[in-house]
Amino acid sequence: MCRLVQRYRSQMIVFHDLSLSVIQSRKGHREMIRHSKIPKARASQTAGHSPVRGCPAVWLARWQTTEKSFAVNFGAPRGGSISRRSRRQTSDQADRRTGEMTRIQDDDQDIPDWEASIRPVADHTPSLEWNYAMKGWMLRAETSLLYGPSNVGKSALVCNLGSCIVAGRPCFGARVTPGLVVHVAPEAPASVRDRIHSCDIDPATKQNYLVCGEALDLSNFRAVASFIEFLKGVMRDTGEDIVLIVFDTLARSIGLLDENCAASMTQVVQTAEWIARSLNTHVMLVHHTGKDADRGGRGSSALRAAVDTEICLKPGKTENSVSVVQDKQRTQPKLAAVYFRIEKTVLGMDEDGEERTTAHAVETSAPTTGKPPGPEKMENSRDMAVRIALQTRGMLRDLAPAPFKTAELVATLPPELFANVAPENLNRTINRILSDLARADNPIVSGSAGVWKLTPSDARLTRKS
Incomplete structure (x- = not known):
């Protein structure tokens, strides 16, 4: 394409039905790419090329007609086709300039009111209200990203949060603002309805949980504007505020955009902010992790940078345990992680007489780690075990007065308390504990060098007095 423009830069080529009708010089070519989003395709290819990422489908048929007329009028340079290198350069230039965005924007954008936007801090009065959807987690008029591996329980958690909001009950112990919930779930709307049902x-409160089965393309300005106006009408009709809007998932809500493109993801979050601020609601984007779950959400890191809150779901070590961790909070302090597990709920019997179930997120406490006790706690346990062994020995008349070796006492101790002590160091460890007991103000044992003897009770009483 670049070679054609260079070869015929003095020519004026009319493109019918395109937003920019004239290409004149390289500048004209760049403007055409920016306005009409030319797909990555051969200029000489006249039919059958596949849709290109970042190019709206409406342009494909028009571009084919343009390609054909271009080749007929001017021919293809050097052998009838543009080189692969030229196509790649043109494609890269188009990607850089457009960010592969398909959102419809007016050329004459409104100029910001700088006088109203730029104000001295002295005129500011801090607001003492959080305006939260879920206190400590999500604020209204803000955005969040909820991400985790596939099948970890993202939708189940969203349904649990949404049911708490419509019912006005705490979620994971945090207060919520009662109101409407809009769950945009084009992947499985029936599954979401089953869970809420x-x-x-x-x-009566289930009427406040609204499930949308159609995807909203956050790159389509007009679709988003009509979505906002529709929800404003819902609030007027019901007299209730929309507290939470969930886009489940992000991949189904960005149209033909590339989630690896930083400019595209920044624009998507800006659109989500527009919805959140227009309706004074919280907008949550549900997202997946990539192949390496430890690297966070899939795609461009600009997504994490743009949202106000980022929440991560991580499978626990115990069965069905999932942790909910705040990775990012822009305006609130981070809270400790909370936990839930997935449980099935029976909806009824299917056509074969078998149970028809759905999944629910059930809040749980923090699971036990199963780690061994710390050094201080372990030391106290060993000391107590030696004391009990000595007292037991003192109750036996045959053993009480006789001296004993350290190895004899070791045989009576719980082995699990000394599992991490090397066998060659075991006697030394017990000797140290016995030495400490022998130096006490009221010793229960005496001796040294691995030979010990219980102190008679009357001797202990005499020493104590």
């Missing part, structure tokens, strides 16, 4: 909440 089976929730243990008042049937």
